[in-house]
Amino acid sequence: MTSQRIGVSTVRLVVNDEPHELEVDNRMSLLDLLRERLGATGTKKGCDHGQCGACTVLLGGRRVNSCLILAVAASGASVTTIEGVGDGTELHPLQRAFLEHDGYQCGYCTPGQICSAIAMIEEAAAGWPSAVSADVGAAKVSLDGEEIRERMSGNLCRCGAYVNIVAAIADVAGGRA
Amino acid sequence: MREFEYVRAGAVAEAVRLVAADRDARFLGGGTNLVDLMRLGVERPGLLVDVSGLPLDQVTETPDGGVYIGAMVRNSDVAAHPLIRERYPALAQAILDGASGQLRNMATTGGNLLQRTRCVYFTDPTKPCNKRQPGSGCSAIEGDHRNLAILGASPHCVATHPSDMAVALAALDARVDVTEPRGGMRTIPLGDLYRPLGDRPDQELTVPEGTLVTGVALPPSPLAARSRYRKVRERASYAFAIGSVAAALDTADGTVRDVRIALGAVASRPWRAHTAERILIGGPATEAAYRSAIDAELAHAQPLRDNAYKVPLVRTIVVRMLEELAG
Ligand SMILES: Cc1cc2nc3c(=O)[nH]c(=O)nc-3n(C[C@H](O)[C@H](O)[C@H](O)COP(=O)(O)OP(=O)(O)OC[C@H]3O[C@@H](n4cnc5c(N)ncnc54)[C@H](O)[C@@H]3O)c2cc1C
Ligand code: SF4
Ligand code: FES
Ligand code: FES
Numbered sequence: 001m002t003s004q005r006i007g008v009s010t011v012r013l014v015v016n017d018e019p020h021e022l023e024v025d026n027r028m029s030l031l032d033l034l035r036e037r038l039g040a041t042g043t044k045k046g047c048d049h050g051q052c053g054a055c056t057v058l059l060g061g062r063r064v065n066s067c068l069i070l071a072v073a074a075s076g077a078s079v080t081t082i083e084g085v086g087d088g089t090e091l092h093p094l095q096r097a098f099l100e101h102d103g104y105q106c107g108y109c110t111p112g113q114i115c116s117a118i119a120m121i122e123e124a125a126a127g128w129p130s131a132v133s134a135d136v137g138a139a140k141v142s143l144d145g146e147e148i149r150e151r152m153s154g155n156l157c158r159c160g161a162y163v164n165i166v167a168a169i170a171d172v173a174g175g176r177a
Numbered sequence: 178m179r180e181f182e183y184v185r186a187g188a189v190a191e192a193v194r195l196v197a198a199d200r201d202a203r204f205l206g207g208g209t210n211l212v213d214l215m216r217l218g219v220e221r222p223g224l225l226v227d228v229s230g231l232p233l234d235q236v237t238e239t240p241d242g243g244v245y246i247g248a249m250v251r252n253s254d255v256a257a258h259p260l261i262r263e264r265y266p267a268l269a270q271a272i273l274d275g276a277s278g279q280l281r282n283m284a285t286t287g288g289n290l291l292q293r294t295r296c297v298y299f300t301d302p303t304k305p306c307n308k309r310q311p312g313s314g315c316s317a318i319e320g321d322h323r324n325l326a327i328l329g330a331s332p333h334c335v336a337t338h339p340s341d342m343a344v345a346l347a348a349l350d351a352r353v354d355v356t357e358p359r360g361g362m363r364t365i366p367l368g369d370l371y372r373p374l375g376d377r378p379d380q381e382l383t384v385p386e387g388t389l390v391t392g393v394a395l396p397p398s399p400l401a402a403r404s405r406y407r408k409v410r411e412r413a414s415y416a417f418a419i420g421s422v423a424a425a426l427d428t429a430d431g432t433v434r435d436v437r438i439a440l441g442a443v444a445s446r447p448w449r450a451h452t453a454e455r456i457l458i459g460g461p462a463t464e465a466a467y468r469s470a471i472d473a474e475l476a477h478a479q480p481l482r483d484n485a486y487k488v489p490l491v492r493t494i495v496v497r498m499l500e501e502l503a504g
Contacts, residue, residue, distance in 0.1 A: 007180035026183045026225075029212075049213055050280055062253075062282045068212045069283065072183045073205065073227055120278060128257040131273040131414065137262045153414035154277020 011075040015040065016084025030074045031055045031066035034081060042082035042111045046156070053155035056112035057081050063119035065154075082111035085118060093172050094118055103168035105159035113155045117169045120151045124173070143173040179221045186226050189233075189356055189391060195226045196387045197358035204228045204389060206288030207251065209280050214293065218302045219309060229285055233391055236260060242397035248287035248354075248390045252342065253278070255286060265395055267404035267423045271345035274408040277415050287390035290343055290353065290370070291382075294336035294445070295417055297321055307333045308378040315378075318481065324419055326374070327478040327487045329444040334378030335481060337442050338371065339417050344441035345406050347449050348423035352394045358387040364394070371446030378445075400425040400435055403502060407494050408441070418442040420490040426502035428462040436499075438471075440491055443478075450474045453495075467499040468492070 011024045015038060022037060031048075034040045034057070046054035048067045055067040058080040066079075085092040094114050097103070104110045124143050129136040132150040141147065148166050157165060183205075186192035196202040201223035205211060208229075214220040233247035236258045244260050255261055256272040272281065298304040298316040305314035317325055317335055325335040351367045365384070372383050382388070395401070404425035410416040421441035427434045436457045438450040453474040460466050471492050478488050 006182055009183055026181055027178045048216065050209055053277065053279060056279055063279045064283050065209075065279045068207075068209050068280075070183070070205075070208060070212060070225075073208060073229070116279065123253075123257075123278065126257070128253070129262065129269065129273060131270070133273075136256075136266050136269045136273070150414055151278055154279045 009072045009075070011071050013071075013074060013076075014078035016080060017078075024071050026070065026072050028071045029067050030057070030059075030069040030071045030079070033071040034066065034079070040081050040083050043115075044108055044111060046109070046112075051156075052109070052112075053116060054109050054112040056116045056155065058115055058119055061119070061122070063116050080115070082115060085114065092118070094168065097168040097171045098165070101164045101168035101171065103161060103165045104157075105161050109155060109157045109159075109161075113152070113157070113165055116152060116155050117172070120148075121169075121173050124151070143170065145170065148173065178215050178218075179223065181222050182224045184224065184226050185230055186228050187231075189231060189389060190360065192226050192228050192231065193356050193358060193360060193387065193389050195224070196389070199224050202226055202387075204287075206249070206285035207280075207283035208288075209276075209284050210288060210292040214300070217300050219293075219300055228287070228389065239394065239397075244395045246286050246393045246395070248392050249285050251282055252276075252284040252286070252289060253281040255342075256281065263402065264397075265345070265349055265401050265404060267348060267401070267406045267425065268342065268345040268395075270406040271341040271408070271421075271423060274406060274418075274421075275341040286342075286393055289340055290346075290367075290390060290393075292338075292340055293381075295339045296325060296336045299336065308336060308381075311377060311379045321483075322481045323483045324417070324442065325481065325484060326444050327480045327484055327491075328440075328448055328475075329373055329446075330479060331374040331376065331378070333376050334374050334445070336374070336378065336445050338444070338446050339442075340447070341406070341408060341418060341421060341441060343367065344421055344439050344447040345404070345423040346393060346395075347447035348404065348425060348437045348439035349398065349401055350396050350437070352396075353390060354392040354394065355384055356389045356391055358385055362391075367393070367447070368449050374445045381445075398425070400427050400437060404437070405498060405502065407498050409490060409494060420487050420494060422491070422494050422498050424495070424498050424502060426462075426499055428503050431462055433457045433460055433462050433466070438474075438495060438499075440495075443487060443491060450495075462503050464496060464500060467496045471495045 044054040046052035203222040408421040453470040456470040
């Protein structure tokens with residue numbers, strides 16, 4: 001990341017295991033870079049204000065809203081988007097679970113839901129508490145429906161497919177617990 | 178959005194120097210508030226100094242048995258840290274009650290403390306707002322103020338501070354370390370960081386513009402291990418508070434030995450309930466005593482047309498919280 005001209009920087013990013021180097025307007029969000037410069041349009045723009053979760057990607061393995069991250073500020077990091085969660089031939093278990101449980105209607109929120117859920121399951125496995133955990137000090141988390149709903153509250157679904165989304169996630173999370 | 182330059186600061190001194198040298202410069206933490214305000218046209222910086230990579234990213238135990246949180250530690254890492262969950266559970270709860278998993282992964286401790294009000298006129302550059310544009314008037318006093326201040330407001334601004342984390346820190350007697358534009362380092366009790374709302378609501382802090390927050394110190398406290406946070410909002414999750422309380426209580430033989438109470442979403446800063454605390458200490462640990470103590474605190478409340486509901490809301494959550502803590 002270096003500035004050549006006012007307002008423009010060279011950004012280096014590894015996206016779905018592929019390295020990229022490109023000149024970017026400092027105003028560009030990571031979301032717009034993914035969609036408009038790299039053609040990775042799986043990641044969606046809902047609100048552009050951090051309010052809906054449609055733009056969720058994994059940055060260094062952690063879930064974030066790519067609409068509120070400046071691309072220049074992400075330079076040097078590695079990003080995983082919905083295009084990169086499977087292994088190239090097989091779907092990710094969460095992708096399969098969303099299919100099996102009908103975890104979507106229009107599908108617009110789905111990439112964000114799946115990226116978010118992947119990281120959320122890791123967070124719970126690491127023992128991170130949530131707002132509904134009875135004891136924030138407890139070492140173990142069990143991902144019941146209430147925990148899943150709270151931990152996924154940053155991902156809105158305007159079709160209201162929540163019931164099946166929770167079922168799909170519970171299926172995968174249960175398999176791990 | 179206005180074009181801007183971007184610099185990644187490698188050290189505190191460099192960050193402070195860069196921002197001090199340029200009136201249009203801003204520190205960038207996680208960006209979850211600043212980038213949003215830039216997109217809305219509320220903030221128009223010419224230079225962003227990214228401080229999120231500064232080596233102030235650890236939660237550590239202090240020699241006195243307290244805990245120190247570097248200003249760049251992400252909110253989710255504070256809430257998940259064993260020392261915080263064990264010794265200051267109200268802080269972990271307050272953070273987990275705020276925003277979403279994604280946002281907490283991005284938001285920094287310093288940025289959370291210095292996030293701006295969510296008053297709808299502040300975020301709309303087409304509307305008069307004394308905080309955004311000094312002297313233009315306050316649209317909220319006659320307009321939408323349902324979630325604005327009932328305590329400490331002024332005729333010039335009735336904004337609330339939106340942070341949950343700051344409310345817990347206020348109750349836990351946190352102190353904030355800052356480096357000022359000329360390089361001077363100071364430690365300030367959290368409650369003294371925010372300037373009371375007077376006739377210049379655009380001037381929000383007691384430290385000079387361009388001051389960098391470098392960390393937050395939590396003193397050791399036997400009370401804190403049983404502290405709690407309770408937040409009320411209009412939906413179950415992922416919404417700002419309409420009222421909240423962080424508290425800790427120590428009772429013996431039916432008497433209050435010590436107590437801490439801080440209120441959220443009622444003022445332009447986290448509101449430490451000093452009046453209620455003074456009345457409670459040494460008195461009976463009963464529901465009636467809790468009720469009259471919080472009533473004394475709220476006696477100075479000056480609700481507006483549409484936010485009087487906050488008075489009984491706050492009274493109820495404080496009394497219930499103290500009963501729970503005593504029980
Ligand atoms: C949809 C949504 C919902 C939210 N819900 C909640 C909620 O329920 N509860 C809650 O508490 N919060 C909530 N938030 C706010 C969120 O917690 C804040 O945006 C976040 O904590 C800000 O931290 P940051 O590091 O991203 O700050 P930034 O956006 O980087 O910075 C915020 C401000 O602080 C300044 N700054 C940053 N770091 C420093 C520093 N070290 N020293 C001096 N100045 C600094 C910046 O210049 C800027 O003015 C929500 C936000 C969004 C978008
Ligand atoms: S309450 Fe404060 S922030 Fe809101 S419009 Fe009035 S002056 Fe602006
Ligand atoms: S597009 Fe990023 S949260 Fe809505
Ligand atoms: S499936 Fe349509 S928004 Fe969720």
